[in-house]
Amino acid sequence: MSRTRITLIVAVIILTGLVYSLPRVKEKATDETAELTAENQASGVADHSGEHDGHDHDDHDGHDHSGHEHGVKEDVSLRKQLVQVKESYENSEISAKRLMFADSLAGMYKSLGQFDSAAFIAEQSMPAEPSADRLRSVGEYFYDAFQYASDRSKASEYGEKTRKYLAMYLKDHPEDLSSKTHLAMTYASTDQPMKAVMSLREVLAKDPDQPDALFAMGMLSMQSGQYEKAAQRFKHLVEVSPQHLQARFYLGLSYFELGKKSKAKSAFEWVVANSDDPVVQATAGDYLEQLQ
Known part of the structure; x- marks a missing residue:
């Protein structure tokens, strides 16, 4: 698993509490089926030992x-x-x-x-x-x-x-x-993941600026390797909610994966400057070092 994937898992735990066990995507998805497949592989939780x-x-x-x-x-x-x-x-x-x-x-x-x-x-x-x-x-x-x-x-x-x-x-x-x-x-983590995407689309059809739905769709896109789509979702969310820390972080990560260094740097610098969590700051700082 790449350093980016590992850091992404850590960041999800810190930033959202929605702990995704991200699969390594061998081929970048180009349609909704791949998006759903990636989400279906993710349980939404991390496995811990102990009964x-x-x-x-x-x-x-x-x-x-x-x-x-x-x-x-x-x-x-x-x-x-x-x-x-x-x-x-x-x-x-x-x-x-x-x-x-x-x-x-x-x-x-x-x-x-x-x-x-x-x-x-x-x-x-x-x-x-x-x-x-x-x-x-x-x-x-x-x-x-x-x-x-x-x-x-x-x-x-x-x-x-x-x-x-x-x-x-x-x-x-x-x-x-x-x-x-x-x-x-x-x-999203059941055998009916299409219900998740269809419901989220219905929400965004009624309110294109709905923050929770934008974030969820952005995460679905990230998990299936559709970073361009993810960047669009998170960029939209940042426009709607400028102080949304998670959206800023994942916007930076989407740009990072797309090789858009200047935009990624700007997003991560915002996270470092505005987060009060030293671990989040360190995670964003790690990406900034890689962008030097």
Whole structure:
């Protein structure tokens, strides 16, 4: 595997949390089939050794958090609050209060990068007849868990949960293009990857500037070696969201692969100047050294 591929994998872990196991593309793809094939080969997660029960919720809900250490710093104060709120949640017998504590607890787990625990609490506390906002909230929690899942089976489980709740929500709120994009991306690593691309196209047809869909399509193009297409997507996204760090980085990487050194240099210099993560800065800096 080339140095570029290795660095790309590291950068994806750092920048997006959507951990792609990028295949080496022997021939540059020229159509959507190749794009889909590349995405279908990628699981959306990294494989980690070790078995995790995932059902004993006495210790941080018993979930596997080994895949959630992407720049998330331990916050002692927040963890103390979490313990207190968790106790209130577990001891509350009034449904309204229990739901309030569940919302707070899920938010704290998310802040600490424990996305599967956040999703579990949100789902467990769901009312018998959840509101549309509740369905969306639970679906998005599972999408976070899907992105950071530590193995393929967990990613599959969380992806299915994401589709379940977001599909219910989108049935009455089809205008929510962000949630539609997230649902689409869970199909990318299944045996129905065409659903991902078709849904993303539908999103961009309705809103050509939708950030999540632009980024997703850019990543699909990168994985299939279609760097010209990727550059177009990321360039568009940067025009829409000038402070989008991931888009800047992958725009630079697309230009790097295309041999457009001046444009790649400009993009990586922006990342170095605007990122507050020393690892991201070092990664971009490594490319700048190669461009000298």
